[in-house]
Amino acid sequence: MELDPDTCYKAIASRDRRFDGRFFVGVSSTGVYCRPICAVRTPKPQNCSFYESAAAAEKHGFRPCLRCRPELAPGHGLADISGRLAQAxxxxxxxxxxxxxxxxxxxxxxxxxxxxxxxxxxxxxxxxxxxxxxxxxxxxxxxxxxxxxxxxxxxxxxxxxxxxxxxxxxxxxxxxxxxxxxxxxxxDAPADQFVFDLGYRPPLAWEALLGFLAARVVEGVEAVDGGAYARTLAVSSGRRTHLGWLRVEHVPARSVLRVTLSGSLAHAIPQALGKVRRLCDLGCRPDVVDRHLGVLADDLPGMRLPGAVDGFEIAVRAVAGQVVSVKQARVMLARLAAAHGPLLPQTHGPLQRCFPDAATLAALPAGALAACGVPPAKARAIQAIAAEVAQGRLLLEPPAEPEQTVARLCALPGVGDWTAQYVAMRALGWPDAFPATDYALRKVLEADGVRAVQAHAAQWAPWRAYAAVHLWRRYEESKP
Incomplete structure (x- = not known):
């Protein structure tokens, strides 16, 4: 990102939230560095220097502002900057x-x-x-x-x-x-849990994001209640796996999501917060995405790309959802989690178990998935993906290269382009993934086939994954 001093100064003078996290300002008269939205009196231009990251500001001798708290600034999305590998x-x-x-x-x-x-x-x-x-x-x-x-x-x-x-x-x-x-x-903080605020760049279509997640809730693993999303979580840190739960709610007045973590995740806090950022796509630049999508996003600005707390879980969800309704897939996944997911040390309301990991499902005997209501073809696909992930041959997290990951998935039995593209969207957070074979997309676009869908969607590249979320919403709204 090229930091033009005049543009940056105008951003801090107006406290423009679109620039929050995009750069930091060091103030020579105070020795601190701030976010562009800091509520203190705007410093004089001659006292300001601008930096791409908090680390760069600290390297030049500035301390973090105790008022605007640079650690709360939203991060960068994968497509925000040219250095995708550096950002990963x-x-x-x-x-x-x-x-x-x-x-x-x-x-x-x-x-x-x-x-x-x-x-x-x-x-x-x-x-x-x-x-x-x-x-x-x-x-x-x-x-x-x-x-x-x-x-x-x-x-x-x-x-x-x-x-x-x-x-x-x-x-x-x-x-x-x-x-x-x-x-x-x-x-004032509770002793048995941790509460953190994660910033985002407004607008945020929280109700729409929450609705997407609510429609796909897996009983015992997730819950949506009172405008908040909650779920269980298994986080590997060092040589241990920490089991716990999280809850996410929207605080629009502060442009933050408030995240509550169970005390059992005390030694995995950065990993847990990172998973929430990916789940809710907090690095998104809605001004850039919405402007590119045009009329498609006009009635719902700030829609995020629903992500994942675990890439393997999304892959299993994608396979379970092949050619069945969302409701049928939810029943299948709930049975799978109840039978093979680890129980929380302390259950929390409807949150009982974590979703089973790749090693667990890869090691299951033949017929174990069938006992959970998983059809044979889907069971083979799930266990093939599980084996690849467990052996480290397949990475289903954002650092993975999207095109290669899609190709590797499609080479596995029972995995087609729709499943691979869905995984690229949600597990990898790839903004240009697009499941062109999706029935709902074809219907809402009134297209005659996959090529027609792809031709229509070309106008939305490189943000076609966001376009797909908007189109799915329109398809659901069109149902009688």
Whole structure:
């Protein structure tokens, strides 16, 4: 992103939320850096410098603003910037990947050499991979100290610091503060759960997103109630898998989603928050997407691409949904989760079990899926996908290359283009995925076949996945 100082200054002067997270402003007169929407008095132009990332601002000696809290800024979507690989790496860093495998493991996850990743990252963000990771650790620690009552020792470990002493030294050197100085709101936080705000760029069509998720709720795993979405969650961190639950509700006055996590996810907070960001597509630029979709988005601006907390789960949902109604697929998936999903340590209302993982389903004996009402062809497809994921041959998360992933999926028994494109949309968050063979899309477009659907959809590239969500909505609304 080219940072034109005049454009950036106009954005901060107007507190334009469309630029939130797109850049940060360092203010030389105060020594802090802010989001473009910070409510403080607008600084003089000569005191402002602009940076692509929080890490770049900190590299130049600025401390995070305690009022606008840069750690709450929304991130970038996959198609927002040219450096898709660098952004994928940044997302993994924000979700704690560096603490587990270092730069070498990070490069392996995004499919490039370590040297190439370092070069891409420096060019995209203006800082090294390690500098970016250090800033993310500090911002997470700042958030935990501000918003929770976790002991300082637990905060240091959750943020990826090896010791409390190291954490204290870095915090004091970078921010000039001690951990206790940041605990201004923590006294009001519940002890058995964690509450965080995740920012987005308005508008956000929350009711439509919630409606999409509600129509596909799997009993025992998910629930929609009172304008909020809740579900169980299994998060691998280090050598452990943490089981818990989350709840997401909309706070439109602040342009945030309020996320509540169960206390059992204390050691997997960055991973859990990253999953919510992907599920709700919080990196989206609705101004860009809606402008490109034109009249298709006019009656519902800010529609997000519904994502996933787990790519393998989406793949199973896609196979279960082949040539059956959404209701029939839900029944099938609920039986599968009840029979093979791990039970939560402490159930939470209707939330009882996590969705079974790939290793579990791959190891099931013949006939186990049939006992859950899964037809033989779908059972073979699910177990083929499960085996590929469990063995590490197939990655169903955003760092995966979309075209290659679609091709690998289509090579498996029982997996066609519709299933692969649906997985690319929701599991990979790929904005240009488009299931052209979908019956509802063909009906609402009044098209004569797949080629006609593809020809009509070409006008919406590279945002065809968003177009598909709008078209599905119109199809549902057209039903008698």
């Amino acid at each position: 790496a940044a997302t993994l860093i924000e979700e704690g990947q560096m603490a587990e495998s270092g730069v070498a493991g990070l490069a392996q996850r995004v499919g490039v050499s370590e040297r190439h990743l370092r070069r891409l990252f420096e060019a995209q963000f203006g800082v090294s991979v390690l500098e970016y990771a250090q800033t993310q650790r500090l911002l997470l620690a700042k958030r935990l100290l501000t918003d929770t009552v976790m002991p300082v020792t637990e905060v240091a470990l959750a943020a990826g610091f090896g010791s409390v002493r190291r954490f204290n030294d870095v915090l004091k050197a970078r921010y000039g503060l001690t951990p206790l100085a940041m605990r201004k709101r923590a006294a």
